[in-house]
Amino acid sequence: MNAIILLAVVGVFSMFCGLFRLKTLALPIILLALGTSLFLFEYGLIGDFSQYINNMLRFDTLSGSFSIVIVFTAIFLFIMSRYYYSEKIEHLTDIYALLLFSVTGGIILVSFQNLVMLFLGTEILSIPLYILAASNRRNLESNEAGLKYFLTGAFFTSILLLGITLIYGAYGSFDIEQIVSHIQTQGNSPLFLLGAILVLCSMIFKLSAVPFHYWAPDVYEGAPTVLTAHVSTVVKIAAMGALLKFMSFISNYESTVWVNLFMVVSIISMAYGYIVSVVQSNFKRLLAYSGIANVGFVIIGVIIINENSSAYILYNLMSYSIAAILSFSIYSTIKTQTGIDNIEGFAGLINNNKLLAIGFLTALLSFAGIPPLSGFFGKYFIISHAVFSEYYQIAVIAVVLSVIGAYNYLKISAAIVKNNEDIPTLNLSTPYKLYIILSMLVIVLIGIFPDQVLGLLKI
Amino acid sequence: MGVLLTILIPLLSAIIVLTAAKNSSQKVAVLSAVVSVVLTGVLTATYFASLMPVEGVNWTWVESMGIRFHLEADGASLLLLLISNVVTLISLYVSLGDKYRNPQNYYALILAMQGFMNGVFVAQDLVLYYIFWELVLVPAYFLLLGWGKHDQIRKVTLKFFLYTFLGSLLMLVAIIWLGNHSGGFGLDMVSGKTISSDIQFYIFAAFMIAYTIKTPVFPFHSWMADTYTSAPAPVTILFSGVMSKMALYSIFRFVLPIVPDAVETYGVLVMQLAAFSVLYASLMAMAQKDIKKIFAYVSMAHVSLIVAALMINNVEGVQGALMFMAVHAIVTSGLFFTSHILYRSNGTHDIDAFGGIRQHMPVFAGLFMVVLFASIGLPLTNGFIGEFMILTALFKANVLALVLASLSIVLGAVYMLLTYRKIMLGPDNTSGKFVDIQHNDKFLFLSIAFVIIFMGIYSTWITQLCDQAVLNIFQP
Numbered sequence: 001m002n003a004i005i006l007l008a009v010v011g012v013f014s015m016f017c018g019l020f021r022l023k024t025l026a027l028p029i030i031l032l033a034l035g036t037s038l039f040l041f042e043y044g045l046i047g048d049f050s051q052y053i054n055n056m057l058r059f060d061t062l063s064g065s066f067s068i069v070i071v072f073t074a075i076f077l078f079i080m081s082r083y084y085y086s087e088k089i090e091h092l093t094d095i096y097a098l099l100l101f102s103v104t105g106g107i108i109l110v111s112f113q114n115l116v117m118l119f120l121g122t123e124i125l126s127i128p129l130y131i132l133a134a135s136n137r138r139n140l141e142s143n144e145a146g147l148k149y150f151l152t153g154a155f156f157t158s159i160l161l162l163g164i165t166l167i168y169g170a171y172g173s174f175d176i177e178q179i180v181s182h183i184q185t186q187g188n189s190p191l192f193l194l195g196a197i198l199v200l201c202s203m204i205f206k207l208s209a210v211p212f213h214y215w216a217p218d219v220y221e222g223a224p225t226v227l228t229a230h231v232s233t234v235v236k237i238a239a240m241g242a243l244l245k246f247m248s249f250i251s252n253y254e255s256t257v258w259v260n261l262f263m264v265v266s267i268i269s270m271a272y273g274y275i276v277s278v279v280q281s282n283f284k285r286l287l288a289y290s291g292i293a294n295v296g297f298v299i300i301g302v303i304i305i306n307e308n309s310s311a312y313i314l315y316n317l318m319s320y321s322i323a324a325i326l327s328f329s330i331y332s333t334i335k336t337q338t339g340i341d342n343i344e345g346f347a348g349l350i351n352n353n354k355l356l357a358i359g360f361l362t363a364l365l366s367f368a369g370i371p372p373l374s375g376f377f378g379k380y381f382i383i384s385h386a387v388f389s390e391y392y393q394i395a396v397i398a399v400v401l402s403v404i405g406a407y408n409y410l411k412i413s414a415a416i417v418k419n420n421e422d423i424p425t426l427n428l429s430t431p432y433k434l435y436i437i438l439s440m441l442v443i444v445l446i447g448i449f450p451d452q453v454l455g456l457l458k459i
Numbered sequence: 460m461g462v463l464l465t466i467l468i469p470l471l472s473a474i475i476v477l478t479a480a481k482n483s484s485q486k487v488a489v490l491s492a493v494v495s496v497v498l499t500g501v502l503t504a505t506y507f508a509s510l511m512p513v514e515g516v517n518w519t520w521v522e523s524m525g526i527r528f529h530l531e532a533d534g535a536s537l538l539l540l541l542i543s544n545v546v547t548l549i550s551l552y553v554s555l556g557d558k559y560r561n562p563q564n565y566y567a568l569i570l571a572m573q574g575f576m577n578g579v580f581v582a583q584d585l586v587l588y589y590i591f592w593e594l595v596l597v598p599a600y601f602l603l604l605g606w607g608k609h610d611q612i613r614k615v616t617l618k619f620f621l622y623t624f625l626g627s628l629l630m631l632v633a634i635i636w637l638g639n640h641s642g643g644f645g646l647d648m649v650s651g652k653t654i655s656s657d658i659q660f661y662i663f664a665a666f667m668i669a670y671t672i673k674t675p676v677f678p679f680h681s682w683m684a685d686t687y688t689s690a691p692a693p694v695t696i697l698f699s700g701v702m703s704k705m706a707l708y709s710i711f712r713f714v715l716p717i718v719p720d721a722v723e724t725y726g727v728l729v730m731q732l733a734a735f736s737v738l739y740a741s742l743m744a745m746a747q748k749d750i751k752k753i754f755a756y757v758s759m760a761h762v763s764l765i766v767a768a769l770m771i772n773n774v775e776g777v778q779g780a781l782m783f784m785a786v787h788a789i790v791t792s793g794l795f796f797t798s799h800i801l802y803r804s805n806g807t808h809d810i811d812a813f814g815g816i817r818q819h820m821p822v823f824a825g826l827f828m829v830v831l832f833a834s835i836g837l838p839l840t841n842g843f844i845g846e847f848m849i850l851t852a853l854f855k856a857n858v859l860a861l862v863l864a865s866l867s868i869v870l871g872a873v874y875m876l877l878t879y880r881k882i883m884l885g886p887d888n889t890s891g892k893f894v895d896i897q898h899n900d901k902f903l904f905l906s907i908a909f910v911i912i913f914m915g916i917y918s919t920w921i922t923q924l925c926d927q928a929v930l931n932i933f934q935p
Contacts, residue, residue: 370597371590377521380586384524384635392632399628406624407617414604414613419560451521 001052001059003037003067004107011100018093026093027082030100034075041068042456055175056114062248062310063111065457066241069314070110073233073321074103076439080329081226083432084336095135098128099230106238110245115164115174115199118242122160122202125238126153129231133223145222152215156205163198166191176249183253193254199246200261206239208288209295210269220288225332228284232291232328233321240298240317244310251305262303267397269296274404281342283331286408287324290367293405294320297398300382304389311454312381318453319366319374319446326439327363330356337426343412348421356426357416359436364413366443368406374446381450461502462515462530462581465540468495469547469574473567481562485555488566492548495573499540503924506537510927513537515581525643529583535781535928538921539580539708542788546700547573549792550693552903553799559691565606572598572697579705585634585644585713592709593627595702596620602694609689619686622679626669633665637717649717656720663721666714667729673706674762677736684743687755688808692799695751699758699795700788707762707784710769711777716932722772727857730770734853734860736763741867745874750801751808753878754794757834760871761787764864768849771856774929779848781925782918786833786845789914793830793907800900801882804893810878815887820895822904824883829908831879833915835872841914 010033017026041064051058059067081099085092105124112118130153134146168174170191171182183192205212208231220228251258273293280286294316301313333356334349335341350357366375379402386395446453472491476484502513515530532540551569559565575598578591604616638644640654654662672679687695715722737760744756765787768780798808800823805812817824833840836847846868853861896904914921 365597371593376590376593380631380635383632384639387632387635388639392636395632395635396629399632400625403621403625403628407621410600410617410620411613414616417601417605418613419605451523454523 001050001057003040003071004104006033006037006040007100007104007107011097011104014093014097014100018091018097023092026096027078030078030096031075033100034071034078034103038068038071038075041071042458044458051113053117056117057108057111058113059111061458062241062245065310065314066110066237066244067107068457069318069321070103070106070234070237070241073237073318073325074099076322076325077226077230077234079435080229080325080332083329083429083435084224084226084332091135095132095226098132099226102126102128102132102230103234106234106241109238110241112242112245113176115167115176115179118199118246119157119160119164121238121242122206123157125235126157126206129153129227129235132227132230133219135227136224139222141222142224143222145219148215149219149223152205156202156212159198159205160202163195163200163202166195166198168195170195176246180249183250188253193257196246196250196254197257197261200243203239203243203246204265207236207243207295207299208292209265209299210272210292211265213269213272213292216292217285217288220284220291221282225284225328225335228287229325229328232287232324233317236291236295237314237317237321240295240313243302244305244313247302247305248310259303262299263391263394266296266299266303266394269293269299270398270401271296274401274408277408278404280408281344283341283343283346283412284328286343286412287327290405290408291324293401294367297379297382297402300386300391300394300398303391303394304385306389308388309385311457312385314457315374315381315446315450315454316378319378319443322439322442322446323363323366323373323375326359326436326443327367329439330360330363330436333426333428333432334423338423340423343415346412346423347415347418349416349423351419351422352425353423355428355433355436359440360416361413362440362443364409366447368409369402372444372447374443376447377450460516461498461505462513462532464498465495465502465532465544465577465581466530466574468498469570469577473570473574476567476570477563479563484563484566485551488570489548489551489555491570492544492551492573495544495577496541496548499537499544502532503537503541506532506534506924515583517583520587524586525638525645526586527584527643527645528587529645530578530581531583532581533928533931534924534926535708535711536580538781538785538924539704540577542704542785543573543576543580543701546696546788546792549796549903549907550696550700552899553696553796554693555899556803557691559606561605565602568598568602568605569693569697572602573701576701576705580708583646585638585646585649587644588709588713589627589631589634592630592705595705596623596627599694599698599702603686603690606691606694607689608691609685612689615682615685615689619682622672622682623669626672626679629665630669633662637662646712654718654720656724659718659721660725663714663718663725666709666718670706670710670714671729671766674703674766675759676733676763676766677739680736680740680759683759684752684755687758688749688751692795692802695755696792696795699755699762699791703758703762704784704788707765707769707780710766711780711932715769715772715777719772722770726770726772730767730857730860731863733763733767733770734857734863736760737767738863738867738870741870741874745870748810749808750798750810750813750878750882751795753810753874754791754798757794757871757875758787758791760867761791761834764846764849767860767864768852771852773852773856774933775848776852776856777929777932778922778925779845779852781929782848782921783845785921786841786914789907789910790830790833790842793904793911794834796904796907797827797830800896805889810881813882813889814885815883816889816893817883818887819893822901823896826896826904826908827879827883829911831875833911835875836868839912839915841911841918844915844918 109121136142277289
């Protein structure tokens with residue numbers, strides 16, 4: 001809770017920084033605040049199963065560890081945004097503030113105990129996104145992305161509200177624990193089933209899994225790259241956390257419905273995402289589709305929920321996020337300096353820009369699941385979860401489809417190491433180089449020490 | 460510790476090569492390979508002194524999953540380590556005669572590949588083994604992509620990568636199942652567990668798909684010809700000399716002990732498929748005009764024969780297979796080296812562009828002859844020992860497979876001798892500049908010929924080296 005207050009206050013402070021022309025001050029303070037919250041979550045100063053606001057928020061193990069990952073990913077996101085936006089851009093501090101509010105919303109979302117908080121968390125997470133998606137005002141595509149995201153998002157917000165209302169109608173409570181105890185005493189109700197499915201639909205929308213994925217490619221392509229990185233990492237982690245928390249309460253009731261639902265969503269997302277990404281030439285669209293597929297992959301962990309599923313899901317999301325932010329960051333550097341945004345344009349990157357190319361390759365090979373990069377154990381944990389739960393067919397489908405995924409990432413790597421074309425040497429500041437090296441190190445270290453990472457996440 | 464060093468020395472040298480000056484990268488790489496060979500020799504000597512597996516390290520790694528960082532080398536592992544390090548040395552030595560773009564990257568990748576391949580041969584934990592197996596693919600991919608010669612090198616590379624990646628991911632599912640079933644991934648825990656024969660079939664299938672792709676065996680060979688021919692010669696030598704052995708070694712190390720019932724039941728099918736693959740590859744070799752492609756199919760015929768021998772599933776067959784692995788590594792290195800020397804002189808692999816070269820290159824002609832005889836299994840060369848052991852074992856096991864395999868050996872003799880006649884004998888109708896091999900090349904070729912004949916005369920040490928490891932499978 002202290003972390004939530006801290007981040008919200010720093011968000012407001014950042015807006016004031018803009019007002020008083022202290023632009024350079026905003027980012028260090030934000031990073032300091034994020035570091036402090038990471039520390040707070042990590043060392044349990046607040047994460048000790050505390051409940052707040054009449055038990056509407058509750059930090060249990062799952063919320064705590066998801067919050068850690070959200071904040072950790074957000075740190076990388078803010079460093080990326082430092083190099084994405086030039087200092088001269090207007091409203092820079094407002095953009096930082098909105099991003100920070102969105103991150104705060106994510107933390108609220110994963111720690112909900114009351115469905116009202118689920119709704120509030122979703123809104124605090126999403127509303128800044130609509131603004132940010134359209135924040136590149138002079139760009140038509142950015143406006144399109146913002147409008148599209150806003151309209152579909154608003155629609156699914158109302159779906160979420162409808163779902164919550166139906167659940168309330170069935171059991172007369174917003175508190176998820178009370179709802180569960182009502183289910184135990186009164187039995188299942190069709191109203192509840194419908195309501196829960198609608199709530200899940202809104203989460204699937206936030207996760208951009210099939211069938212509610214159609215906004216993703218356009219928004220990814222049109223929005224500023226920082227926002228794209230945010231939507232594909234922090235937002236997905238938060239939505240997945242909420243989904244897991246919701247399911248961990250209700251998965252024992254009507255379990256066949258949930259198993260079938262998630263099985264279908266998972267397989268279709270993987271198949272659709274990986275297969276459609278094969279024909280993409282724009283890098284951001286490609287990552288949108290492969291992100292859809294990765295969410296499908298992660299949802300395998302939700303099909304059967306046991307004590308390990310949240311750890312495995314979180315590990316996968318974390319490794320995916322760090323690699324995604326790194327690749328988006330490198331992409332945006334190339335894009336701003338040369339204007340290239342399709343895959344073939346990366347040809348010969350390695351010849352004049354070794355560091356960028358190696359960073360890019362690290363991210364791509366991690367996506368493909370090559371050891372010892374973090375993506376390998378991300379994939380390994382989820383597959384072993386499927387095998388342990390005796391869903392062998394899902395495991396086999398997942399690995400076969402992920403070969404198609406690997407095709408995409410290797411296609412880009414092949415372009416990068418092409419030797420008969422060149423991209424001129426790009427200007428990189430020393431801190432930015434350090435940032436790329438740091439991200440690569442994190443990807444490798446997470447991959448080599450999975451046990452220790454899960455230990456740090458307290459999960 | 461020595462076992463760990465077999466992995467660390469190449470990897471550290473790779474980093475040194477990356478940071479060293481351009482001109483010194485070659486020397487560092489060759490030096491590192493020599494050290495690796497010496498180290499493996501020392502390890503082998505230690506093994507012979509005690510006849511106990513050479514202990515490596517045994518660390519906990521991912522405790523929650525029961526994955527350990529466990530390395531150990533028994534006799535069979537040592538044989539494969541010898542193969543891997545010697546072939547890498549040959550490959551680096553072949554590279555000496557050429558200039559490569561970005562030599563640092565090139566040599567670093569070769570050394571990294573060597574380190575990971577050594578890891579495959581000594582890992583005692585299935586997940587650790589899988590990680591090394593997968594890691595080999597990365598330098599292989601970039602070597603092929605960066606230095607391969609083909610109009611559509613990216614297509615060739617992707618096909619190679621995805622084919623093997625698909626196989627290995629299916630293997631991963633089987634490995635996870637095994638680890639879950641036995642409560643840990645250590646080979647000592649997984650081996651000999653009772654698994655119902657239905658499930659044994661699925662595990663057998665998953666493993667064998669991965670291995671028959673990598674070997675390759677018909678019908679999973681379609682990536683092979685393009686990959687082998689477009690890779691630069693030293694890389695082809697690594698691919699066919701060591702990377703294919705990874706699959707063969709894995710069949711020996713994992714498939715035979717872990718799913719014995721399935722091997723008993725379905726092994727015959729695979730054996731016949733492999734025997735057919737020998738015949739298929741031989742016929743394909745006859746139809747080729749490209750020298751490197753001919754040798755690629757010769758290699759495929761030989762490794763398919765080894766798969767058939769492994770599927771006999773008894774001591775004789777497996778001993779023959781291990782012997783032939785060592786033989787094939789040397790012979791295939793010699794063959795691809797030959798094609799590379801021809802390529803250097805004439806700039807092509809087309810067989811019609813050669814003829815009567817013996818007059819210009821008498822030493823080369825003689826040494827090529829030795830390698831060729833080894834390839835068709837003439838007595839006094841090591842090829843004879845390997846083929847003889849395998850055919851004897853096949854004779855007792857499966858006559859159909861024997862007939863297919865022997866037929867192709869006759870065919871092999873025919874087309875190899877025809878190839879030799881076309882290239883080396885007859886009237887001189889070439890346009891290239893043919894100068895006889897000298898210095899490094901001559902030394903390397905003489906060494907290969909020497910090893911071929913030495914192994915042909917004295918080969919019992921290989922059988923002794925692997926004896927304990929083979930007996931462990933059949934008498935647990």
